[in-house]
Amino acid sequence: MGSSAPMAIAAAQTAFQSFGTAIALLDARGTVVGWTQAAQQLVGHAAADVVGRSGTALLAGSDDRAKASALAGSDSAPSRWTGLTGVRHRDGRRIDVRLCVQPLTGQDSRAQWLVAATDKETPPSWVVDGSGMESLTGALHLPSRLPVGVVIRDTELRCTWVNDTQGLKDGIPLQRRLGRTLTQAAPGEDAESIESVMRQVLESGMPAINREYRAFLPMHAHREPALAASVFRIDDGEGHALGVCAVSVDVSDSRRARERLAILGEAGKRIGTTLDAMQTGQELADLTVPLLADYATVDLAESVLLGEEPQARTDPEGGRIPAFRRAGLASVNEGAPESLCARGEPVLVPPASPFTSVLLSGQSHFEPVLDTSPGTWLDHHDAVRAAIHDHTMHSLMIVPIHARGAVLGVAVFVRTADRVPFEEDDLLLAEELVSWAALSLDNARQYARERSAALALQRHLLPHHVTGGTAADVAWRYLPADSHHGVGGDWFDVIPLSGARVALVVGDVVGHGINAAATMGQLRTAVRTLAAMDMPPDELLARLDEQALRLDEADTDPHAPDTATMAATCLYAVYDPVTRQCTIARAGHPPPAIIDPHGHVTFPDLPTGAPLGVGLVPFESVTLELPEHSVLALYTDGLVEARGQDVDTGMDRLATTLAKPDQPLESLCSSAVDTLSSEAPRDDVTLLLARTHALGPEQTASWQLPADPALVSQARALTTRQLRRWGLDHLADSTELIVSELVTNAFRHSSGTIGLRIIRHEALTCEVTDTSNSHPRLRHPHTTDENGRGLLLVSQLTRRWGTRHTPDGKLVWAEQHLTPKP
Structure with missing residues (x-):
């Protein structure tokens, strides 16, 4: 390869400049044989000033120079040392530097000394032990280790010079390394990879920085250290390639x-x-x-x-x-x-x-x-x-x-x-x-x-046993939302009303979790309370909207203006089996599906209305006449809405599933739910189906009476005759008293025709209509009062009674149990 000294100088200069360190190469007698630009920048001396002179001449202290000279030629010199010492700058001033000195071993067994120096204020690129902050004189006897491995290879990539640190790092013994290529010394994929990098550097002249590889340690070692090699080409004075220098550091910890x-x-x-x-x-x-x-x-x-x-x-x-x-x-x-x-x-x-x-x-x-x-x-x-x-x-x-x-x-x-x-x-x-x-x-x-608490609360608040009475058969399904989104605020209800009618309700509170379930319970209770007052659907939703606003105001923190507004949707329908009429109103809720007895499915065009708790627009009711055995489907948006799917697609899917009126309601419910996506629902799914019935002439009787108090006895006679036809003679006496009191009150407080209707269903209902808007009020008269005992008597003879508005006035009704004959 030529002279080893120039190669070592070039290697030191190229490799260690990458570490920001000044390098000098000394022979066995301490004479400077190599100098780097970094060294010139540190102490001001050019290579021509120091090469060929003793390295001790650069030391500022006379004692340090004497001891260094003695040790340089002594067999007792330490193998390596680190420490602080003073050197003389070219301009004559003293500067304190950190020194690290270590040997390089070559094939000819002649020693070369590598001296690395940095300014005292600059952290060294090697690890200094705890004693390294002493003077050079004191540090000479304190061995340390420069954690940088240096290997110099010729143009055939054979090792010619190496420091002993490299052997400690990669595990290749000195006798197996010198004169051999890396693949000859340690065959394997890592050696081939690094050698390929060396060959590229040798050909191109471009250095390769921080190429990681595993150490070539014996198999019994616990864990192979990771090394990072930087490879530089070495050129002579004329720019010809003399070989490569590989500088390796242990990166096991960082790796x-x-x-x-x-x-x-x-x-x-x-x-x-x-x-x-x-x-x-x-x-x-x-x-x-x-x-x-x-x-x-x-x-x-x-x-x-x-x-x-x-x-x-x-x-x-x-x-x-x-x-x-x-x-x-x-x-x-x-x-x-x-x-x-x-x-x-x-x-x-x-x-x-x-x-x-x-x-x-x-x-x-x-x-x-x-x-x-x-x-x-x-x-x-x-x-x-x-x-x-x-x-x-x-x-x-x-x-x-x-x-x-x-x-x-x-x-x-x-x-x-x-x-x-x-x-x-x-x-x-x-x-x-x-x-x-x-x-x-x-x-x-x-x-x-x-979620368990919310689900338990919701299930507790939802109805457990629902029945449509004689007005309709009902079936339902409720699926809580999946584990990602939690239980929501869906609810449904079936509420028996007077006159064999039934109310069907489906609602959905915006949001999920226990708060939504609690709000749902409040709204469901409010709906039942308002339904008991026999309000028409549009008026009931208006009152429910007011209640939602009051609940929202009560729960709103005045100090938190960004508190979310409570909102819910609802659909409320009342079906009358006597007239087969269904009156529906909705508050921002999806429209119902109506399936006629022939399987034709429609979604009636109803006024949408605003969600509850918004209070923007009034609500409107629409009355439809349904054929007997029609199916009314009320649902929440979780049944027809899905990610990436238009809501019309979901409604078409629901219509296709429900277009089978001959199937039992339970089967229809299961089929509708089974059409959902295989993914868990993102929102609660609620479906309520009701198959309507009609009460024929054999179950109802009605009369129109002129406004003549003398005809009260005729009303009693008509009632008794009808009860006899139905086989309810045992209820004749109590029913006569009820009819007498209700018709008498109607004659007394209104003008115009009086209507009387008797309905036999799960109970016996007497209804009296008049043109007055004044509602009777139950009182508890004193013993000296002459009036006020009529409604008290009615309440004692019936299981319940009440009033509701009609388009022309009011209706007063009373129900009796259909008790068996004594």
Whole structure:
């Protein structure tokens, strides 16, 4: 290759300038044989000023010069040293520098000394030991190590010069390295890769910086260090290539740090993707195998899975060990044969074991070398010992999963195939990953608790047994929203009304969770209260809108102007089986579907109305006449709306499903729900079906009476005659009294024709209509009062009575039980 000294100078200059360090090359006698531009910038001397002179001449102190000269030629000189000393600048001033001196070994066994220097204020690029801050004189006897490996190779890429640090880093012995290429000294893919980089640098002259490779250490080493090599071409004075210089540094720590950061980055993406605690536990196990461990389990307390508060303190001696269930299980072996229980099964916590100590203390258990000798806790757990032996488990970490001071479970990490034991850094990484998972698990637990409470509240507030009486057969379905969005505020109701009528209601409170369920309960109660007052649908929605506004005002925080406004949609329909008329009004709700007996489906064009709680526009009612055995379908938007699908498509799908009037209502309900997307619903789904009936002439009787009080007796006679036809003679006396009182009040407080109708359905209903808008009021008269006893008598003879508005006045009704004949 030519002279070794010029190569060493060029190598030192090129390689170490990349580290910001001044380099001088000295021969065995201490004479300067090489000088770099960085050295000239530091002390002001050009190469011509110092090459060929003793390096000690640059030292500022006479004592330092004398001792350095003596040591330079002495066999007792240390192999390397670092320290602070003073050197003389060209302009005569003294500057303090950091020095690091180490030898280079060549094939001819002649020593060369590499001297690296930096300004005292500049941090060195090598690691200085604790004694390195002394003077050069004191530091001469304190060995240190420059953590930079230097290898110089000729144009055939054979090693010609090397420092001993390189051998300590990559594991190649000196005698195997000198005179050989890297692939000859250490055959393998990494050597081929680095040698390919060297060849490219040699041909192009462009340096290659920080090319990582693994050290060529003996197979018994625990873990191969990672090195980063920077390769530079060495040229002679005429610009011809003389070889390459490779400078290597150990980047194991930084590489390991990057790997850990990458794993933590993956944790943010892969752990806690859902609010399902079991899924989160499996995600933690899947992430750590095989990146951290060969086998991992995640066991969670049953209370966490149920959404209950976890046990704040575990007391194994007091029998307070919580029940656990395996939520996560992963292994490098297919089927995880190491596990004694499958995922989802209960887990027995061995007493007096590291598991109980972790639960008790809340601190991790770290056992780099698993102790399976006799006398340990394994003596009482043969199955665990057998699993450890069969699968060569040799290193163990048990990390508690805790959040807000309570233990949620434990995560176990084991190494089997990887013979390297866990290190402290592995424990820190495991604890970081578990902490990340604990946040997601605690969120999942709190969500499960809130969702369970909301679902329980909603189910409690929804009707449990609904019936349409003689007016209609009913069936319904309610599906709560999926786990991502929580239970919502859907509700439905079937309310019996006077005169054999029935009210059908479906509503939807905007939002999800327990607040929506509570608001739903308030609105449903309000609807039932208003329905009992026999209001027409449009008036009922208007009153319900007012109630929603009052509820919103009561719940609004005046100090939080951004508080969301409560809003809900509702559809209210009243069906009369006597007239077969259905009166419908809606408040921002989807229109009903009407299926006639022939299977024709329509969505009637009804005034939309504004949602409840907005108070923008009045509500309007529309009355439709339905053929007997028609099906009325009321639903919430969760049934017809889906992500990426137009609502008209959902309504068409619903119409196609319901166009089968001959099927039972329960089958129609199931079919409608089965048409939903395979994905879990994003909103609650509610469907209420009602198949209408009609009351024929054989079940009703009606008369129009002139406004003549003398005809009250005729009304009683007509009533008695009709009851006899129906076989209800036993109700004749009480019914005569009721009719007499109601008709008398009508004659007394109104003018015009009086209407009388009797309906036989589940009860016997008497209805009297007049043209007056004044409503009768029940009073409790004193013994001396002559009037006011009529309605009191009616209330005592009936199960209930009431009044409602009609287009021409009012209607007073009274119902009696259809008791059997005595």
